[in-house]
Amino acid sequence: MRAADDADFSAFVAASARRLLRGAYLITGDLAEAEDLLQTALERAYRRWPSIRQKDVPEAYVRKIIVTAAIDAGRRRKFSSAPLNEEQLPGLPDAAVERLPGRTALLSCVRELPPGQRAVLVLRYFDDLTETETARVLGCSVGTVKSQHARAMARLRALLPRQPDGSMT
């Protein structure tokens, strides 16, 4: 690989790694696993870097590998995953901690979802992708994204505890 490509790859990692790692963590709920996924995805990207760089879509490429692998891994341990809790949220600022009871409940509910549905929510609400973009990342049709999203939101509505006034936490 040429020195310019190498430098470009380093710049890409510096600019995108944190965002990609955060997304991977939100899907897997396990920081070590998210780090492994990011490392593996970046290795694949590095092997094809001149081509990927030319197409100008390296972040989309790496995100797709991460999400696919995270969903596969999640399916394999479908029945053994534990809900995310406060102890897995180190370093939150005080203001965020004060809001945690309601949001922890929401996060726990998100962790109850199947990995595919969880990925749809993370891509839509953390990465801010459109339905079409989400479909591209997941390698499925827009219709599948819509139905996965519908299922996820419906299940969240069912799982979220209700306040005495009927609203959700």
Place this chain on the structure above:
Amino acid sequence: VSTSIDSELRAVFQEASEFVQPRPGLAESVRLATRRHRRRMAVAIAVVLVVAGSSYLLTAHRQSSPAASHDRPRELLTLPAYYQVQQLAVAGPYLYVLAGEDGEPGSALSAYDRATGRLIHRVSIPAAPSALAVGPGGLVWLSFYPDQNGGPSGTWLLSPDLRLRSSDPNVAQSPIVPVSRTTAFAVTQYGLVTVRMPAPGQPGHASQQVDPGTSIGPGQNTAPGVWAGMLDGRLVAQVTNGYGFDSHLVIAGQPSHTFGGSTLYQAGSVTSTGSSLWVEMFAVRNSYADSSGPLVRLNGQLRPTTPESVRSSAVLTRTENVWSAGNTVWAATAAPGHSLVCFAAGSQIGPVTTLPVSGQVAALAATPDTVYVTTTPRHTDDNFSVTSYPVPGACH
């Protein structure tokens, strides 16, 4: 409520991942790992070459093996590296594979000889596909619209071998239900639209016309685009509201005829066997992280008429996806050891039969005799492939 959950999800995702930082020296660690990987690959390739050479020498004097038997599973084709199968379709002598390449814009539609697995022709799609359907005459309808990498919208009508096409630029449809060689219905929030295309290879423009009296329900907050098909000669569409909730089925032009959409059950995967629909339902009160649900049969009025043998099947209560070909219904399930099952759904409902498929079914297409299946590869680096299985006699 949905808007509230939307904004809460955005906030909670930001907060919950705020502390996450990549390891220092990540780029360098990737480079080192890649060099190690290349060294391992070089050794592995050398070993394979030695083994292959030895095998060739041992078997060179034998006659070539007979053609693969068609009465057993057969890996028909393997896709190029980095291609992920999105949908399969089958018609006439062709197996169609719609696949996107990892990280590359657009997708590709390939026609393979379904007897030999030989690639006949491949067309690149300049944006994300939104609908693929094979209609009368074996003509292939394809719609696409821009993804994160941009690209155009459009609808193509292709010859069966994909070598000729006509196009309707700037308009994408989802879903498409072909009704003649060059005419199809598309579902919009305002009802059905009749799309007429020039024959493949012919110049000219497409025409589109909204069909009056084909409402699929209140226009506001109605979002079609999941599934549509024919039931007893009428078009049924699967629609949701604008937030993706309330997934239900509705007969076009008879918006009071609906099924699903309550908080207790929503419509998931759907297929039509002509006079019946088979629908995988999901209950929203279920607090388990399981994306499967029971399979129900609907009649021409969208009323449930599920046979007892289906209702009581422990395997079919965990249906994830459903397809059909002729009178055979196929279901991918989450039941352990039953990734793919089939049963006859004619005048008599046959026994549920399990196929020897391992892994999660990613895509399926079937004829009355053969089913073509792609499963999600176990490892990210593995290529997608398509395997053909003869349809078990009990499923005819």
